[in-house]
Amino acid sequence: xxxxxxxxxxxSLLPKDYKTYGEIVWEQFKKYKLSYWSxxxxxALFVLAIFAPILSLNVPFYISIPEGTGPANLAxxxxxxxxxxxxxxxxxxxxxxxxxxxxxxxxxVLAAWFFISPxxxxxxxxxKYKVYRTNFWLASSVVVLIAALIVYMVQFSQPYVDYQSISxxxxxxxxxxxxxxxxxxxxxxxxxxxxxxxxxxxxxxRGRDVFTRMLYGTRISLTIGILxxxxxxxIGMVLGSIGGFxxxxxxxxxxxxxxxMLCFPSFFLILTLRGFVENASVFHIMIIIxxxxxxxxxxxxxxxFLRLRRQDFVQAAIALGYTRTRIIFRHVLPNALGPVLxxxxxxxxGAIILEASLAFLGLGPTTAPSWGQILTVGRQTKxxxxxxxxxxxxxxxxxxxxxxxxxxxxxxxxxxxx
Amino acid sequence: MTTYIIKRVxxxxxxxxxxxxxxxxVLNLAPGRPGQTQVSADGMQSSESTEARxxxxxxxxxxxxxxxxxxxxxxxxxxxxxxxxxxxRVKFNKPVCPDTGEKPEGCVPVDQKPNSADVIKAVEEVEDxxxxxxxxxxxxxxxxxxxxxxRKLAVVNLAANAQLRLKSQYGRKPTPEEREYNDNAQKxxxxxxxxxxxxxxxxxxxxxxxxxxWIPWLxxxxxxxxxxxxxxxxxxxTDTRFAKYMYNLARLDFGVSHVDKxxxxxxxxxxxxxxxSLSLLSILLxxxxxxxxxxxxxxxxxxxxxxxxxxxxxxxxxLPSFFIAVVVLELFTVGTPFKWFPTGGFGxxxxxxxxxxxxxxxxxxxxxxxxxxxxxxxxxxxxxYARTGVLDVIRADYIRTARAKGLGEPMVVIKHAVxxxxxxxxxxxxxxxxxxxxxxxxxxxxxxxxxxxLYLFESILARDYNAIMAVLLISSLLTLVGLLVSDLSYxxxxxxxxxx
Numbered sequence: 068x069x070x071x072x073x074x075x076x077x078x079s080l081l082p083k084d085y086k087t088y089g090e091i092v093w094e095q096f097k098k099y100k101l102s103y104w105s106x107x108x109x110x111a112l113f114v115l116a117i118f119a120p121i122l123s124l125n126v127p128f129y130i131s132i133p134e135g136t137g138p139a140n141l142a143x144x145x146x147x148x149x150x151x152x153x154x155x156x157x158x159x160x161x162x163x164x165x166x167x168x169x170x171x172x173x174x175x176v177l178a179a180w181f182f183i184s185p186x187x188x189x190x191x192x193x194x195k196y197k198v199y200r201t202n203f204w205l206a207s208s209v210v211v212l213i214a215a216l217i218v219y220m221v222q223f224s225q226p227y228v229d230y231q232s233i234s235x236x237x238x239x240x241x242x243x244x245x246x247x248x249x250x251x252x253x254x255x256x257x258x259x260x261x262x263x264x265x266x267x268x269x270x271x272x273r274g275r276d277v278f279t280r281m282l283y284g285t286r287i288s289l290t291i292g293i294l295x296x297x298x299x300x301x302i303g304m305v306l307g308s309i310g311g312f313x314x315x316x317x318x319x320x321x322x323x324x325x326x327x328m329l330c331f332p333s334f335f336l337i338l339t340l341r342g343f344v345e346n347a348s349v350f351h352i353m354i355i356i357x358x359x360x361x362x363x364x365x366x367x368x369x370x371x372f373l374r375l376r377r378q379d380f381v382q383a384a385i386a387l388g389y390t391r392t393r394i395i396f397r398h399v400l401p402n403a404l405g406p407v408l409x410x411x412x413x414x415x416x417g418a419i420i421l422e423a424s425l426a427f428l429g430l431g432p433t434t435a436p437s438w439g440q441i442l443t444v445g446r447q448t449k450x451x452x453x454x455x456x457x458x459x460x461x462x463x464x465x466x467x468x469x470x471x472x473x474x475x476x477x478x479x480x481x482x483x484x485x
Numbered sequence: 486m487t488t489y490i491i492k493r494v495x496x497x498x499x500x501x502x503x504x505x506x507x508x509x510x511v512l513n514l515a516p517g518r519p520g521q522t523q524v525s526a527d528g529m530q531s532s533e534s535t536e537a538r539x540x541x542x543x544x545x546x547x548x549x550x551x552x553x554x555x556x557x558x559x560x561x562x563x564x565x566x567x568x569x570x571x572x573x574r575v576k577f578n579k580p581v582c583p584d585t586g587e588k589p590e591g592c593v594p595v596d597q598k599p600n601s602a603d604v605i606k607a608v609e610e611v612e613d614x615x616x617x618x619x620x621x622x623x624x625x626x627x628x629x630x631x632x633x634x635x636r637k638l639a640v641v642n643l644a645a646n647a648q649l650r651l652k653s654q655y656g657r658k659p660t661p662e663e664r665e666y667n668d669n670a671q672k673x674x675x676x677x678x679x680x681x682x683x684x685x686x687x688x689x690x691x692x693x694x695x696x697x698x699w700i701p702w703l704x705x706x707x708x709x710x711x712x713x714x715x716x717x718x719x720x721x722x723t724d725t726r727f728a729k730y731m732y733n734l735a736r737l738d739f740g741v742s743h744v745d746k747x748x749x750x751x752x753x754x755x756x757x758x759x760x761x762s763l764s765l766l767s768i769l770l771x772x773x774x775x776x777x778x779x780x781x782x783x784x785x786x787x788x789x790x791x792x793x794x795x796x797x798x799x800x801x802x803x804l805p806s807f808f809i810a811v812v813v814l815e816l817f818t819v820g821t822p823f824k825w826f827p828t829g830g831f832g833x834x835x836x837x838x839x840x841x842x843x844x845x846x847x848x849x850x851x852x853x854x855x856x857x858x859x860x861x862x863x864x865x866x867x868x869x870y871a872r873t874g875v876l877d878v879i880r881a882d883y884i885r886t887a888r889a890k891g892l893g894e895p896m897v898v899i900k901h902a903v904x905x906x907x908x909x910x911x912x913x914x915x916x917x918x919x920x921x922x923x924x925x926x927x928x929x930x931x932x933x934x935x936x937x938x939l940y941l942f943e944s945i946l947a948r949d950y951n952a953i954m955a956v957l958l959i960s961s962l963l964t965l966v967g968l969l970v971s972d973l974s975y976x977x978x979x980x981x982x983x984x985x
Contacts, residue, residue, distance in 0.1 A: 327503045330961040330968075334923030335941060339508075339953055342945035343515030420805050424927055427807045428942065439807075446811045446931075454815065458808035466803040 087197075092405075095478035098485050102474020108467040116285040117169045123246035123279040126151040126230055130241040137233045147230060148244070156224045157249075160435055162290050162349050163283070168215040176207040248276035250283040250436045262452050269452040271444045280436040281456055287435045288464060291353045292419040296411050298357025303364025304400070304407065310365070311372025312395055321369065328362045337421065341430045349432045352425060356418050367410055371403035405479040412472035416465045423461050486976070489984035490969070497965050504961045508954050509730055513554050542612055542645060548743065548950065551613040552726045559617040560712045560720055567614070567621045568635075570607040571642070575634045577604045591632075611642050619647045620710050623703045626695045637682050637691065643699065644681045648674040677702075730954075739958075740951035742944075749955040753937065757959070759831050760929070760936035764921045767856055768914070771863040776910070779871025780903055783879060795869070802865035810858040810931045817854065826854050829933030855932045859925065863917055867910055874906035881905075908979050911971060918967035922960050 086094075097103050115122075128148045132141050151157045152167040180203065187199055234241045246267070254274035262269045268277035310321030340355045341347060347355075375381055376399065384394045425431045426439025438457040445453025477483045545551040553559070577599050582592040599607075611618070625631060625639040649670040652663040659667060680698045682691050703710075712720065722728060733740060739750045778794065785791040815821065818828040832848045839847065878884065879902055887897045926938035933939070937956055944952035975982045 323500070323503065327500055327507065329919070330500060330504060330964045331957065332919040332923035332960050332964060334920075334926055335938075335957055335960055336511075338926060338941065338945055339957065340511060342948070342953075343512070416803070423805055424807055428927065428930060442808060442811065446814075449815065449819075451815075454808075454811055458805070458812070461805050461808065462800075462803055465805070466800065469799070469803055 092475075092478045095484060096474050099474040099477060102470050102477075105467045105470035105474070108463075109471060112285060112289065112464060112467070115282065116289055117166050117173060119282045119286065120148070120152060120167060120170065121244055123248055123250075123276070123282055124148065124151065124244045125247050125249045125252065126157075127234060127241040127243045130230060130234065130239065132233065132236075133238045136236050136238055138228070141228065141233070147228070150223075150225060153218050153221070153223045154225055155222050156227060160349060161219050162286055162435070164219045165215045165290075166286050168218045169211065172211040172214050176211060179207070246276065246279060248279040250275060250280045251434070259448055259450060261450070268456050269450060271441065271450075271453060272448050277441060277453060277456060280441055281438065281460055284436045284438045284441065284457070284460070285464075287349055287432065287437050288419050288422060288461075291349060291356070291422045292415040292468075295353040295356035295360070295418040295422075296414040298354060299359075299361040299414070300364050300407060300411050302357070303361035304368050306361065307365040307368025308372055308395055308400060308403075311369040312376060312391075312399065314373075314376075318369070321365065325362045325365055325369075328359070331359075333359050334421070334424070337425070338428070338430065341425060346433050347430075349435050352422055352432050353418075356421055360414065360418070363414075364407060364410055367406050368403055371406060372399055375399050375402055409472060409476040409479060412468060412475055416468035416472065419461065419464055419468070423457070486973075486984050490973070493969050493972075497962075497969075500965065501958070501962065505731070505734055505954075505958060508957050509727060512950055512954060513726060538608075538612070539645060544743075545613070546650070548740070549726050549729045551615060552724060552729065554726050556722070557720050557724045559614055560717050562614060562618055562621065564621040564624050567611065567618050567639075568625055570611050571625065571635055571638050572632075573599045573607045574604055575632060575638060577601070578634075612645065615646050616710065619643065620703065622646065623695075623699055626699060629692065633688055633691065636695075637684075637686070640680070640682050640691075640695065640699065644677050647677050647702075734958075739955040742952045743949045744944075744947050744952070749952045752940070752952070753955055753959055756935055756937050756940050759934055760922070760925055760938060761963075763852070763855065763859065763925060763928075763934065763936060764918070766852070767859040767863065767921055768917060770856060770860045771867050771917075772910075774860075775864050775867035776871050776903065776907065778868045779910075780875050780898065780906075782868070783872045783875035783906075784898075786876060795872075798865040798868050801861050802869075804862075806858050806862055807927045807931065809861065810854070810928060813854050813858065814931065827851050829931075831934050831936075855928050855934060858931075859921065859928050863921065867913065867917075870910045870913060871907065874909045875902055876906075877909075878902055878906045904978065908975065911974050911978060914971035914974065915968045918971070919964045922963065 096106075126148045129144070129146055131144045134142050136142075152170065153164060155164070158164055158167060183203070184200070187196055191199065230241070231247060233239060234243075248266075252275065254270070256274065257266070257270050258272060258274045260266050260270040260274075266276050266278065268281065271277055271280070306321050306324070310318040336359050337355055340359070341352070344351045344355070381394065381398055384398045389398075422431060422437065423439035423442070426437035427443050429440075429443060431437045431440055438461055441453055442457040445451070445455075445457070542551070576593050576597065579591055579593045580589055581598055582588050582594050622639045622643040626636050626643065628636065651667045651670055652659060680694060682694055686694075737750075739748070739753075741747060742749050742752065745752075778798075782791045782794045814828065817823045817825050827850060829851075831851055832844065884897060884901055887901045888894075892901075922937075925936060926942055928934070929936045929938040930942055937960060941953065941956045943949075944956065973984075976984060
């Protein structure tokens with residue numbers, strides 16, 4: 068595989084229909100229709116997760132309170148929904164604040180892309196366009212992340228206002244999201260309601276709207292799934308490449324470590340670790356899954372390194388006197404990424420199930436609206452909506468991810484090329 | 486083969502040691518302590534609280550929680566260390582100075598008042614330091630310049646810390662000599678406890694108590710609290726939680742549970758049969774169904790039937806087992822709409838009075854649903870592997886040869902295709918085992934089967950360290966044995982593989 072610097076210097080010498088490895092894989096992947104559409108399904112899940120507050124939140128987008136009605140300081144027109152999104156009293160978890168910031172940054176980035184990309188495409192040759200495209204997406208992800216981080220660091224908070232009762236007063240006009248519920252406000256007057264027009268999936272044992280909780284639960288599941296896998300992929304890649312590249316005694320230590328971790332029934336270990344964290348947050352859970360799950364990736368990367376190390380292009384790089392870091396990161400690692408990608412995709416599905424299992428046992432994130440936790444309540448209250456909805460949501464998410472994983476695996480396999 | 490097995494078994498020892506180390510570190514570096522009673526820092530000398538503290542101290546001593554984790558440097562503690570901890574507690578119990586008006590005697594300014602978390606930590610530290618700080622405590626008690634409350638506190642702690650440890654108090658039965666030693670120690674401890682000052686004791690009387698009892702006692706027992714260089718080295722390494730834990734492990738002593746005070750090994754021995762029978766049956770069932778299913782589907786590759794089976798298996802694989810378990814429990818046990826199976830447990834209550842056949846029937850009845858929930862995911866992935874395995878070999882030359890020489894189709898399939906196609910799915914046995922043992926937690930919790938998984942879950946909730954350590958170690962050992970068995974099974978199936 069050509070590295071970035073090679074591409075830039077020799078771009079014009081390449082044949083006209085030259086494709087990078089990534090492009091070949093992407094083309095192959097598109098041929099697996101089911102997997103391709105599953106990828107869009109996963110994207111749709113992300114859209115649901117990001118835009119959840121537009122569907123359901125108990126704060127109005129717009130409210131106009133005439134003078135003399137309600138609290139004096141709120142009189143006039145205001146837009147409380149926008150403030151509530153970044154209010155740490157309202158969304159106490161960093162995950163929610165992050166997704167809420169995406170409501171604004173993602174459309175901006177997409178709009179910028181659709182505005183710029185046709186112009187760039189027209190003005191540039193193909194290779195230059197590709198470089199610009201990569202840089203655009205890299206830069207915009209960094210900007211989006213920094214924006215989310217800043218919003219979280221500000222720790223904005225405001226006094227609580229009961230907008231719903233104000234809206235019912237005379238002369239007050241307001242526009243609410245589709246559903247006027249919060250995922251954590253307890254309402255003891257409507258406990259265990261069956262699905263109906265107001266509560267689409269009914270309410271749980273504390274009168275919280277289940278549909279809203281499911282919606283916000285998507286955020287928790289996706290975040291834990293992806294970040295936990297990112298953590299263990301990072302650990303596995305570092306350990307695996309160290310073992311595979313250096314070999315000898317280092318390799319022996321890494322292998323021993325893998326073997327030891329492999330012997331633990333992993334769920335036992337996860338349970339034990341979780342048992343000793345009090346008031347676990349979403350981040351604790353993903354770290355726990357992350358530090359216990361890296362063995363598969365480490366073995367994979369180690370194997371790939373052992374295989375690639377003997378190949379000519381690596382030998383050539385060594386002969387050219389490149390530093391070890393350069394050889395590892397620019398020559399060997401990119402070629403080992405394929406199998407890691409497949410394993411990580413299946414891993415996300417696995418991590419989502421793990422998180423749901425923990426939450427089902429009552430050991431999930433303590434305050435977050437997790438799917439597994441909803442299912443536990445369903446089991447205790449015997450409400451079918453509370454059993455079927457989370458079960459179905461987990462099933463759909465996991466199937467979509469598994470289908471994507473199968474597509475990626477087949478697309479990466481040269482024997483399966485169509 | 487025998488040499489290979491011996492080699493593997495010997496290799497298990499370092500692996501198990503590493504595992505023991507990891508478990509130890511995870512449990513001991515985690516915040517919080519097991520069985521921690523609600524320790525309140527106030528009411529410091531009421532007899533009730535002294536007794537509660539005493540029983541908590543004995544609890545810590547029994548489970549070695551009073552010891553440092555890895556290395557012990559307590560022989561280096563100075564009087565200043567001890568004094569600062571005691572002063573913190575004394576300060577905590579004094580009233581806070583009011584902002585205005587007359588200040589009561591000995592009040593503490595608001596900003597100097599320690600918070601309760603620090604005080605609790607200080608109390609624990611003084612307790613845990615045990616006999617190592619006895620000379621320092623006596624010195625504080627004898628210091629007539631110091632605050633009387635501080636000195637009294639020092640003596641109260643002294644009465645606890647100076648006590649002799651009994652031999653073989655927990656665990657096996659003491660020998661006659663040990664019992665004699667224990668009797669004497671008990672008497673001495675009784676005496677020490679009686680030298681505790683009361684809250685109201687006036688200063689002169691307290692001075693007398695210290696001068697007449699404690700100082701001569703320390704003179705007499707001086708050699709107990711003096712450490713030579715060799716002693717220090719041995720204390721540094723061996724008087725720690727880690728050393729005690731490893732020493733106990735070497736004797737195969739997993740300790741007793743904090744919860745029911747029974748040896749955990751006995752408890753686990755009783756529970757192992759449920760978990761193992763569940764996992765083994767599940768594996769057996771998964772292989773028995775998935776291999777024919779995989780072969781069947783491979784022989785119909787591309788047909789509608791094959792596609793349907795593949796799709797169903799794929800969907801099964803994506804369904805979380807706890808969801809299926811809850812659904813079947815609701816459907817088939819509580820009577821809406823069916824009441825075919827019992828809701829949980831491993832057999833009926835009156836199992837002793839039943840005949841073997843009835844027992845078997847009862848157990849089977851209880852196991853149908855748990856087994857179903859435990860098996861289907863493994864089954865789904867195994868069938869897919871079996872299908873690919875058979876597809877790989879089905880076009881091989883030797884299959885064509887077998888057909889050409891006139892073998893019947895069943896013979897071709899069973900002897901030539903399946904046997905070769907199954908090698909890859911045997912390798913999965915090794916990775917299936919830890920998953921099954923781990924996954925059994927959820928099934929055992931939902932169906933209330935008293936196996937290892939449920940035991941671990943309950944122990945974690947109760948923070949029962951010894952039980953958690955034992956379950957993790959034994960399940961890892963089981964996994965190691967399972968991996969060995971799966972490696973050996975290659976040689977049985979594939980004559981090309983030999984370990985000699």
